[in-house]
Amino acid sequence: xxxxxxxxxxxxxxxxxxxxxxxxxxxxxxxxxxxxxxxxxxxxxxxxxxxxxxxxxxxxxxxxxxxxxxxxxxxxxxxxxxxxxxxxxxxxxxxxxxxxxxxxxxxxxxxxxxxxxxxxxxxxxxxxxxxxxxxxxxxxxxxxxxxxxxxxxxxxxxxxxxxxxxxxxxxxxxxxxxxxxxxxxx
Amino acid sequence: xxxxxxxxxxxxxxxxxxxxxxxxxxxxxxxxxxxxxxxxxxxxxxxxxxxxxxxxxxxxxxxxxxxxxxxxxxxxxxxxxxxxxxxxxxxxxxxxxxxxxxxxxxxxxxxxxxxxxxxxxxxxxxxxxxxxxxxxxxxxxxxxxxxxxxxxxxxxxxxxxxxxxxxxxxxxxxxxxxxxxxxxxx
Numbered sequence: 607x608x609x610x611x612x613x614x615x616x617x618x619x620x621x622x623x624x625x626x627x628x629x630x631x632x633x634x635x636x637x638x639x640x641x642x643x644x645x646x647x648x649x650x651x652x653x654x655x656x657x658x659x660x661x662x663x664x665x666x667x668x669x670x671x672x673x674x675x676x677x678x679x680x681x682x683x684x685x686x687x688x689x690x691x692x693x694x695x696x697x698x699x700x701x702x703x704x705x706x707x708x709x710x711x712x713x714x715x716x717x718x719x720x721x722x723x724x725x726x727x728x729x730x731x732x733x734x735x736x737x738x739x740x741x742x743x744x745x746x747x748x749x750x751x752x753x754x755x756x757x758x759x760x761x762x763x764x765x766x767x768x769x770x771x772x773x774x775x776x777x778x779x780x781x782x783x784x785x786x787x788x789x790x791x792x
Numbered sequence: 793x794x795x796x797x798x799x800x801x802x803x804x805x806x807x808x809x810x811x812x813x814x815x816x817x818x819x820x821x822x823x824x825x826x827x828x829x830x831x832x833x834x835x836x837x838x839x840x841x842x843x844x845x846x847x848x849x850x851x852x853x854x855x856x857x858x859x860x861x862x863x864x865x866x867x868x869x870x871x872x873x874x875x876x877x878x879x880x881x882x883x884x885x886x887x888x889x890x891x892x893x894x895x896x897x898x899x900x901x902x903x904x905x906x907x908x909x910x911x912x913x914x915x916x917x918x919x920x921x922x923x924x925x926x927x928x929x930x931x932x933x934x935x936x937x938x939x940x941x942x943x944x945x946x947x948x949x950x951x952x953x954x955x956x957x958x959x960x961x962x963x964x965x966x967x968x969x970x971x972x973x974x975x976x977x978x
Contacts, residue, residue: 609798609906613825613899637968639799641961643898646915650961654968662971697915701890705935708894712829713799716902720795729832729883741972749891775827775836782823782840785848786927787874 607720616719620726622765623681623755639717643709646695646702652710655686672730681753690746707749722762725752793906802905806912808951809867809941825903829895832881832888838896841872858916867939876932893935908948911938
């Protein structure tokens with residue numbers, strides 16, 4: 607899929623998950639895309655836990671995910687993104703590990719979209735329960751989780767159509783300025 | 793360009809900048825890609841300042857950028873990404889604005905790569921000077937800046953070839969685990 611089309615077609619689709627397996631080579635492609643992101647001073651603070659198998663996914667979702675995300679129990683794969691703040695490049699007093707993980711995760715969900723797979727970034731978890739289920743050390747922070755699945759019905763584009771029709775974004779005018787803050791639209 | 797290829801070909805290329813103008817429609821495409829990123833609770837905390845014009849770019853780079861980034865003075869456009877932490881969705885005590893800006897910036901630099909344009913994320917700035925030059929309010933945080941330019945010579949792929957041959961990343965084994973932290977490679 608063309609890059610600009612993948613960027614445009616990516617949508618959050620936790621209600622459209624097929625239970626059938628996702629091939630390991632597709633999981634690998636998604637992860638390989640993630641780690642090609644840049645990072646501040648090339649610190650690569652991202653870590654991913656790939657949760658596979660019906661029982662593992664169900665345990666994680668049941669114990670650690672919010673009620674609103676319980677449908678993710680049906681996914682064959684959940685990828686959890688974490689980072690250790692100690693791996694951060696702190697520059698000018700500014701932390702960069704969350705920014706870096708954001709770039710890697712965007713690559714990951716764009717690659718999934720390109721491969722016809724459904725994702726949905728989720729932040730509403732019980733971090734302590736998630737760490738207990740996955741054996742994540744105390745100093746590591748949970749950042750985000752997503753299911754990785756084929757669409758429940760039809761193609762990716764068909765699965766995403768309704769959701770994309772409801773997408774809301776601030777206009778460029780509101781968020782991009784020319785030459786100085788809020789002077790005029792870029 | 794295919795999505796996985798753009799993800800793979802994206803490189804940091806501040807030494808390969810042509811001074812000639814970048815068309816406004818390409819700047820717009822890059823910004824439109826940025827704002828299609830998802831964000832926690834759809835808060836869209838990203839703000840972009842598009843610095844255009846030789847004098848504006850030179851003033852910004854001279855006053856606010858580190859010595860190591862002074863070659864960016866030659867770029868026709870510099871895009872500065874900022875965010876107001878007050879626009880953040882704080883979930884479970886975790887801040888998400890830097891993560892969200894990271895996703896938007898990754899879209900931006902992938903779109904630039906797709907359009908044959910050169911970028912290079914930079915974090916080494918004097919934040920106070922940058923805010924003074926651009927009129928950025930005190931409560932807004934600088935996140936990252938990048939030049940946007942055509943390659944100085946040849947195609948994007950030619951410009952990126954050497955840099956990509958030197959790219960270093962931790963292996964998937966080191967950063968992706970199956971079912972629990974560090975249990976085994978995913």
